[in-house]
Amino acid sequence: MARGLFITGTDTGCGKTEITLGLMHWLQCQGLTVMGMKPVASGAVRTPEGLRNDDAERIQSQCSKEVPYEWVNPFAYESPIAPHLAAESAERPINLQTIVEYYKRLSDMADWVLVEGVGGWCVPLDGKSTVADLVRLLDLPVILVVGMRLGCINHALLTEAHIQQSGTKQLGWVANQVDPAMAALEGNVKTISDLIDVPCLCRVPFLSKSDPVRVGECFRNALGLL
Ligand SMILES: Nc1ncnc2c1ncn2[C@@H]1O[C@H](COP(=O)(O)OP(=O)(O)OP(=O)(O)O)[C@@H](O)[C@H]1O
Numbered sequence: 001m002a003r004g005l006f007i008t009g010t011d012t013g014c015g016k017t018e019i020t021l022g023l024m025h026w027l028q029c030q031g032l033t034v035m036g037m038k039p040v041a042s043g044a045v046r047t048p049e050g051l052r053n054d055d056a057e058r059i060q061s062q063c064s065k066e067v068p069y070e071w072v073n074p075f076a077y078e079s080p081i082a083p084h085l086a087a088e089s090a091e092r093p094i095n096l097q098t099i100v101e102y103y104k105r106l107s108d109m110a111d112w113v114l115v116e117g118v119g120g121w122c123v124p125l126d127g128k129s130t131v132a133d134l135v136r137l138l139d140l141p142v143i144l145v146v147g148m149r150l151g152c153i154n155h156a157l158l159t160e161a162h163i164q165q166s167g168t169k170q171l172g173w174v175a176n177q178v179d180p181a182m183a184a185l186e187g188n189v190k191t192i193s194d195l196i197d198v199p200c201l202c203r204v205p206f207l208s209k210s211d212p213v214r215v216g217e218c219f220r221n222a223l224g225l226l
């Protein structure tokens, strides 16, 4: 049975995929077998093999072992809209038990499994379940990726409070600089650090292109906290 991590974030586009790939790479550098999942993805292209989502394909490529696409991303939807609406319009509901089953398969073949969330913490997956329910079912600790941009203090604190309320273990947060010119970046990082109850695992600078090696190195002092 592998150790697992769930990567959530303050919002869509906050850097969950970049952080997931970087952390997978860093753990692999420690000699560990690491698999990843993006169980639900809305925004996918039709291919002869079926729907393919970019995040899921990148995570699949970063996996230590080859596995079928469906194991990494059992629920892909063409429309880039809220997942429960995409599922409704595709008439293919998201089944949480199916996700758990694929997670277990990956877990049986690895030291670590990293699971990227969809959107933020409260995103509905169907009429009654949200991302938070999926994480409870998977029984995984959470890393919160904060996309450092205007408004992130509020988003970070609200998300942290909600994760805490759900009883899920939070390992820490990541300050991910998505905005190359964010005003008062240092003050924002310090404010979140002062007000949030979990440690800052690392800071990831603005990167001109996707770079799992550099992102992974940002975690070098955080492995003890995972
Ligand atoms: N540290 C960074 N420096 C520069 N660009 C970044 C950084 N982190 C993320 N980005 C860019 O921001 C965009 C969103 O990042 P990413 O796809 O990782 O977010 P996400 O939270 O996974 O989004 P989604 O909700 O679509 O899954 C991408 O274009 C990515 O390359």
Ligand SMILES: [Mg+2]
Pocket (backbone or CB within 6 Å): 016, 017, 018, 055, 116
């Ligand atoms: Mg993503």
